[in-house]
Amino acid sequence: MSGIRVGLDVGGTKIEALALGEDDTVLARTRIPTGWGDDAVIAAVFAAIEALAVAGGFAVSEVSSIGIGIPGLVDAPAGRVLHAVNLGVEDLDLAAAIRARIPVPVAIENDVKAAAVGAGSLRGDARSMAYLNLGTGVAAGIVIDGALWRGARGTAGEVGHLSVDPAxxxxGCGQRGCIETFCGGGAVMKAWGRGGELPIRDIFDLAEAGDDLAVELREGIAFGAASAIRSLVLSADVETVVIGGGITALGDRLMGDVRARLRSENAASPFLASLRLDERIELLPAGSPAASLGAALVGAALLHGEGPHTGRVVLAGSTAPNEPAPSERAETASEGALHG
Structure with a gap:
């Protein structure tokens, strides 16, 4: 066995790791806790790679490339993490630290941009799409003609910080009424102020029971998500917006609200109606390893000096050793959106 490509999604609480074989089949998936600070993050990355090797039955020496998706500001060409507040990292040459022990190509990418590549691969079609992440924060990754579009300064897709309500x-960026203040898990939890084990689910449940604040916040989530979708289509004219992130654990309840909001906007604007925004959105399937898969593909691209391959990747038969059951996955993801 050779040519194994490893991808890691490094989050604030855990690392999701995945290994791809030469035929694009997932050989293994695993999950381990994330550390805090430079040294702990580096140690956790190595631990995740070693755990993958054990789960997949291969040696670390058989790994041909490594890709890492990580939150915050990333200098992808340099392989540096410049600002990842939830990990206690301010300026870390992560690629060099990994290559010092595992001498293979190492790519570092923003986690949402990596997830966009993974989502395109899972769809088997990344000609014109955006991946919209509704998690603790809100951001998107854009893929055009199979290539990740970062923009002139790497901020393409930062729709969470578009202001849609100046009042x-x-x-957190200093503006008022950003999209993220409506549908970002952190902002919603702060506005809710009631705690709870799964605040987003509580908001949806209590909104159906008539709680005024819950109704306001639930409507705001739909408004914010619809605004992000509209912004992505109007600015990049992507054909499809794939929606993922912790808040999407609500599934059809969330998507029903978002589609209803888009349709109400269509009714007021023949121009928006012509765009058929409500028909151009998809929900990332629960448990899909978009971020770690995308990271693996971004890392593999360094082997050939080209953009990430976005052809379909086989997931059948692959499982994460500690992956939650489908009934648990929604709760885990929702909690992560509000507390991760």
Missing amino acids: GRVC
């Missing part, structure tokens, strides 16, 4: 709540 709205203050965003």
Whole structure:
């Protein structure tokens, strides 16, 4: 066995790791806790790779490339993580640290951009799409003609910080009424202020029971998500917006609200109606390893000096050793959106 490509999605609480074989079949998936600070993050990355090797029955020496998706500001060409507040990392040459022990090509990419590549591969079609992540924050990755589009300064897809209500709540970026203040898990939890094990689910449940604040926040989530979708289509004219992230654990309840919001906007604007926005959205299937898969593909691209391959990847038969059952997965993802 050779040519194994490894991808890691490094989050604030855990690392999701995946190994791809030469035929694009997933050989193994695993999950381990993430550390805090430079040294702990590096140690966790090595631990995840070693755990993959054990689960997949291969040696670390058989790994041909490594890709890492990580939140925050990333200098992808340099392989540096410049600002990942949830990991306690301010400036880390992560690629060099990994290559010092595993001398193979190592790519570092923003986690949402990596997930966009993975989502395109899972769909088997990445000609014109965006991946919209509704998690603790809100951001998107854009893939055009199979290639990741970063923009002039790497900020393409940062729709979470588009202001759609100048009189709205203050965003962490300093503006008011950003899309993220409406449908970002962190902002919604702060506005909710009631705690709870799964606040987003509580908001949806209590909105159906008539709770005024819950109704306001639930409507705001749909408004924010619809605004992000509209912004992505109007700015990049992507054919499809794939929606993922912790909040999407609500599944059809969320998508029903978002489609209803888009249709109500269509009714007020013949121009928006012509765009058929409600028909151009998809929900990333629960448990899909889009971020770790995308990271593996971004890392593999360094082997050939080209953009990430986005052909379909086989997931059948692959499981994560500690992956939650489908009934648990929604709760885990929703909690992660609000507390991760």
